[in-house]
Amino acid sequence: MPASRNFLAPTDLLPGRKRLTPGSVAGDLTLIAWFVFSLFPIIWMVILALKNSEQQTTTYFRFSPTWSNFATVLSDKGTAMTSVDFKTSLFTSLLNCAGAVVVSLVIGIPAAYAAGRWKFRGSEDLMFNMLSFRFAPELMVIVPLFVIYNQIGLFDTTVGMIWVLQLVTMPLVVWILRSYFQDLPEDLEQAALLDGYTRTRAFVMVALPIVRPGIAAAALLAFIFAWNSYIFPLILADSNASTVTVAITKFLGGGGQAYYNLTAAAAVIAALPPLILALTIQRYLVRGLSFGAVKA
Numbered sequence: 001m002p003a004s005r006n007f008l009a010p011t012d013l014l015p016g017r018k019r020l021t022p023g024s025v026a027g028d029l030t031l032i033a034w035f036v037f038s039l040f041p042i043i044w045m046v047i048l049a050l051k052n053s054e055q056q057t058t059t060y061f062r063f064s065p066t067w068s069n070f071a072t073v074l075s076d077k078g079t080a081m082t083s084v085d086f087k088t089s090l091f092t093s094l095l096n097c098a099g100a101v102v103v104s105l106v107i108g109i110p111a112a113y114a115a116g117r118w119k120f121r122g123s124e125d126l127m128f129n130m131l132s133f134r135f136a137p138e139l140m141v142i143v144p145l146f147v148i149y150n151q152i153g154l155f156d157t158t159v160g161m162i163w164v165l166q167l168v169t170m171p172l173v174v175w176i177l178r179s180y181f182q183d184l185p186e187d188l189e190q191a192a193l194l195d196g197y198t199r200t201r202a203f204v205m206v207a208l209p210i211v212r213p214g215i216a217a218a219a220l221l222a223f224i225f226a227w228n229s230y231i232f233p234l235i236l237a238d239s240n241a242s243t244v245t246v247a248i249t250k251f252l253g254g255g256g257q258a259y260y261n262l263t264a265a266a267a268v269i270a271a272l273p274p275l276i277l278a279l280t281i282q283r284y285l286v287r288g289l290s291f292g293a294v295k296a
Contacts, residue, residue, distance in 0.1 A: 045267055045268060046264070046268060047063075048260060048261055050065040050066060050261075051065075051066070052064065052068070053259070053261065056259075069261050069262055069264075073086050073251075073265045073269060074269070084247055085247075086266055088242075089247035090244050090247075090270070092158070092240075092241055092242060092243060093273075096165055097165065097226040100162050101219050101222050103162060103163075104166050104169040104170045104173045105173060105215065105219060107170065108177065109215065111174050112174045112175075112176075113177075113207065115178045115181075116177075127174075131171050133167060133171050134171035134172055138232060142236075145236060146236060149236055154236075156236070156238040158241055160236060160237075165226045168229055169223075169226050172225060173222050176217070177214055180211045180214035181207065181211065184207060188207075189203070189206055189207060192205065192206045220274075220277060223274060224274050227245075227274055229243070234246050244269075247266065248263060248267055
């Protein structure tokens with residue numbers, strides 16, 4: 001008897017086909033369940049934002065949806081009970097975060113390039129100390145900052161908020177872009193120097209265009225961290241430089257009543273700017289997050 005041969009079924013030769021097994025089905029169902037569980041708080045926040053005041057404390061999925069909560073939040077003075085000027089806080093947050101990101105990029109990009117290209121004794125310690133400012137609790141520095149801001153007149157000002165928020169974004173930008181410049185082959189800049197470029201021109205004309213996706217990714221992450229900051233705006237700002245993170249919480253206690261539906265509507269609106277920014281630079285963001293992942 002000749003030895004039996006194992007022949008592949010025609011479906012096994014098709015690319016991209018996955019054989020269904022109990023293990024794969026269980027894994028897919030677990031992944032879907034985890035995905036739904038992770039998104040449930042966001043889904044519930046959107047549902048709560050569409051409920052009226054009578055239904056805001058119910059846990060039923062059947063309700064009468066209304067868009068009036070968003071109109072109330074975006075009105076000039078919120079409600080008669082809360083008097084929250086959320087629209088002004090939203091504009092102030094955009095100005096503060098954009099200013100902090102611009103300052104961080106203008107100073108952080110050359111600093112990241114220098115940290116990635118030149119090594120000296122104690123350079124790693126210096127970078128670690130810079131990173132420690134990012135991970136240090138904000139409550140540890142908020143008291144001296146409050147005293148200094150009151151003495152030099154930066155309390156409740158846009159300049160003061162931009163300056164304090166760049167303390168959050170600057171270390172992040174430097175550390176992220178430093179790795180991109182380290183992965184960038186130095187031979188490209190050496191070739192530009194041989195062609196007569198100065199060091200500054202080689203940096204601007206050669207290095208910066210290549211790491212542009214990384215700059216976009218660092219800018220987005222810095223904007224998100226600045227946008228989500230709460231302690232600094234809560235203590236160092238009042239009415240003129242208040243941000244959305246502080247304005248959202250004011251809907252919870254206005255007039256002795258908690259407006260959960262207005263709080264949820266404000267949170268949904270506050271989540272839109274980072275989301276829109278991420279979708280706008282999505283092409284650069286994907287390239288930036290994967291830049292340097294595979295080395296030759």
